[in-house]
Amino acid sequence: MKQLNDQTIIGNRVSLGPDWSQLKDGAEKATWTLSGLWGWPISDWQDLGMRFKLPFVYYRSDDASGHAEVGGVGDAEIGTGLGCRLNETWRTGGGIELHGDTASDRALAEGVWRLKPGWGVSHDITGWLTLSPSADYNRSIVKKHDVRPQSYLELALPATLILPDKWSLSARYKATVDFENGDRWNHTVNAGVAKRLSKFPVVFSASLEKPLSSSGKKFQVSITIVYYFERYHSPK
Helix, strand or coil, rough: CHHHHCCCCCCEEEEEEEEEECCCCCCCCEEEEEEEEEECCCCCCCCEEEEEEEEEEEECCCCHCCEEEEEEEEECCHHHEEEEEEECEEEEEEEEEECCCCCCCHCCCCCCCEEEEEEEEECCCCCCCCEEEEEEEEEEECCCCHHHHHHHHEEEEEEEEEEECCCCEEEEEEEEEEEECCCEEEEEEEEEEEEEECCCEEEEEEEEEEECCCCCCCEEEEEEEECCCCCCCCCC
């Protein structure tokens, strides 16, 4: 359950889920995202992982644009990272991710290729409460269609509360500093709930995200289904 919000835990999994965003100008955006993470132990306390994200996007424009509709493949992402177990309650990890300008339609694309290095730590305060602060820096390396350069820092503080009967609650605060927009700060909060099935390695989760500062998004609702694969250990 902790893996949903803790990047220091590298486990083999695949997930699929929709999210729906209501924008302030009346436009709507729905995204189905297929993602996967695969890890390999490289020592008794370190794991190496690779992950990908492939979104399928539907966008409906605002009233002024006549509610035009477009759908297709969005911008894909691929990344690699390292997770380290420092002791029984402390972990750390980080990596780098590449965001590609791969969307099938310009309306669904950000118009940039972007690198995102990041690092985080995680601490199990108790057996049922975990904090996982992280920092990620995003910088565009190639831009198209007169899109402005991107350079921003994301600071996140997720907390996961493990409940009985394989339930969990999560909360996350995220601050973003946009260096290409006068070092402007944006703030977002997120709350979620998750349930792991008793007989299958499947987790269902739902979350609501709300910007606290002015942005183009009113809110975002997400639902995700995650399947966890049992990790294979070669005999010694």
